[in-house]
Amino acid sequence: MRRPGVRRSLGYAVADWIEYYLLHGPGDVQGQPIELDVEILHFLACTYAVGADGRRRFDEVLLSRAKGRAKSEIAGAIACAEALAPVRFDHWAEPGEVSDWGYEYQPGEPVGAPVTYPFIRCLATEETQVGNTYANITYMLAHSERIAEDYPGIDIGNDWQTSTRVFLPDGGEIRPSTSSSAAKDGGKESFSVADETHLYVLPELRNMYETVERNTMKRKAAEPWFLQTSTMYAIGEDSIAERTHRNSKAGAAPRLYFDHKQAPAALLEDEAYDDPVQLKAGLIAAYGPFAAHMDLDRMVALAHKPTQDRAKFRRYFLNLPVSLSETWLSRHLWERCALPQEVEPGELVTVGFDGSDHDDCTAITACRVSDGYVFTPRFPDGRPMVWTKWDDGDPDAWRVPRAEVKAGMTHVFTTFKVARAYGDPPDWRDECDDWAEEFGMETFLIFETRVATRMCPALDRFKTSVLTGEMTHDGHPTMAEHVGNAKPVRRPGGLIAITKPAPDRKIDSAVTAALAVEARADHLRHEAARDGGSSSFTGY
Missing domain, CATH: 3.40.50.300 (P-loop containing nucleotide triphosphate hydrolases)
Known part of the structure; x- marks a missing residue:
């Protein structure tokens, strides 16, 4: 022996x-x-x-x-x-x-x-x-x-x-x-x-x-x-x-x-990670005798794909501890909150919208006011209100179907009772103005996600609700992907925003979910202030 x-x-x-x-x-x-x-x-x-x-x-x-x-x-x-x-x-x-x-x-x-x-x-x-x-x-x-x-x-x-x-x-x-x-x-x-x-x-x-x-x-x-x-x-x-x-x-x-057992810590740096020889040697170190049973060349190729989340690769395959500074919200935490259910017509909801013209995702997300359940609304034929350039046709020639998006927003407002909606206006400023006029300027409001003092607290509220297990959602795969893609970035004053880790790794429906959740919080705060007779409410 x-x-x-x-x-x-x-x-x-x-x-x-x-x-x-x-x-x-x-x-x-x-x-x-x-x-x-x-x-x-x-x-x-x-x-x-x-x-x-x-x-x-x-x-x-x-x-x-x-x-x-x-x-x-x-x-x-x-x-x-x-x-x-x-x-x-x-x-x-x-x-x-x-x-x-x-x-x-x-x-x-x-x-x-x-x-x-x-x-x-x-x-x-x-x-x-x-x-x-x-x-x-x-x-x-x-x-x-x-x-x-x-x-x-x-x-x-x-x-x-x-x-x-x-x-x-x-x-x-x-x-x-x-x-x-x-x-x-x-x-x-x-x-x-x-x-x-x-x-x-x-x-x-x-x-x-x-x-x-x-x-x-x-x-x-x-x-x-x-x-x-x-x-x-x-x-x-x-x-x-x-x-x-x-x-x-x-x-x-x-x-x-x-x-x-882990790979050398040098592989936490991109220079070593980008070197196929060093990366393969790191995999051998992490797997030890078991490396003989792994397809190391395929793993190296996977690591260098443009869409690869390097933080996750380092954790999973190099067994290196990775700081949360490289990931905003772990996807498995988001997926743990999935509890798909039907939202009845006429329910009181809040809405988040983020639109693009041809590259980024465009999405409408809703949040049920009674319990904070986050969901992606659907058209009567079952299509979710998420639009990406990979949906159909030629991705390079694709444009957001604006008429369809506008029909989707109208469907949400006619199907549910919308307490408040937040829309990010770039590329959609005219449509946001039209919606504010159509649905009411106190109901459909502009929310500039580029303003850190506004967006970062909304993101913090959204993340906290996931970490504490208070949020539930419909488990839509696009939103799960976008939440997992989001990379934190520090703004002045210690605020934390999110950004795309790469051009083709989108985060848009994570943004719309945060807007919908923030709209719910602001609505509830406004209602509480009104019921209490407070004159100091500054939520919007």
Whole structure:
């Protein structure tokens, strides 16, 4: 057995158990025997290191690797071992001692025993799925003939793909949990795993993690521990992964093992990133032995596409921490707020409009006043009120169909009760004047998005409503793309505006959504001031 240098560890026997019993989970090598590379072997040796008293050295472990490094599969294999294998110290090996599956212990090496009543929790970020780790667990347990022979009686339900809980033959279980269920089940965990903790940025996900983390202190004899797997986080989102890394760097968590591999930090600079040789070498450094399984030349080509978001590429594939200064609002945060629903005709709404002539997107966005639900209005035939040069025809000759846009605005005003509408006038000044005259100058108002003191607070309000989870929206893909494209830019006075990171990466419907949300806030403030008899209202 390969031994990468950790003297006292149950990890070598655990690694051998994984290779003997388990098969690769869903993917290109599905069903093939697992052979751990030296980097993951070292990770297991450190993760299962024990002290002179035989007890675990680490209660919390984070495996930080680039996207595609099979982190979820590694976590799934560890979970299977925690359920069945000898993973807690029992005694020190005698000369010639051999495990039940044929592993030859070195004299004095720690020998393990299975956990009594293992309770394993797999945390998932969504109510509608149980996570990649759990899918690997159920596949591995369902398809290993050696598991079936040596550990009869495992119950995964009818099918590994639809399993919702695994019952273990001698008592215990493996359970996937979401934020709504983790807090309800008490605290019996002997092992918990959280996949992709760079996504744990919303309050309910942080609370879920912290609840289960507290539970891991309740079973002293079982020596519970917590495993995180993650790609590198965005600095400033305060994700669980970022918090864990911060604790590690500060030396504030002596029983935390943080295992991180990344490309050289020089690749945070565009000069090195633009060099294909340096970029490929960085990918090799980030992926380690697993680089042999990656199409590095294709990844380099992807990195250099004009439309590539470099901040995201650096995070996902080079595993480098990237400052939020390069991204205004993470797309996954926006997508978490999607809750598509019908808005009934006659509802009170506010409207945002941003128009172009031939290049940028033109969009109309609405916001329901009662609850702040943001949506893209549609024509009676179902077409959304978003117009881009890629819709049809020749992009170079395309022009915004102004008559259609004007018909769309009329349809919105006749279908809904519009409390207030904000329109950005460049290229559409005449139309904005016409709408103000048609719909009322106190209802349709000019909103100059180029004025930082006006637009930046609107953007801040919009972003805050997403970060706090207060906003819901219809999940329109164009708006999701535009929100994800937006790049922050600092204005005088510390104000933050947004801009396009490249000419063909549009942000227009993110702007219209912010205008619609700001119009709602101003309307509500105006109504509150009027009802209260205040004469100091200056909202518009």
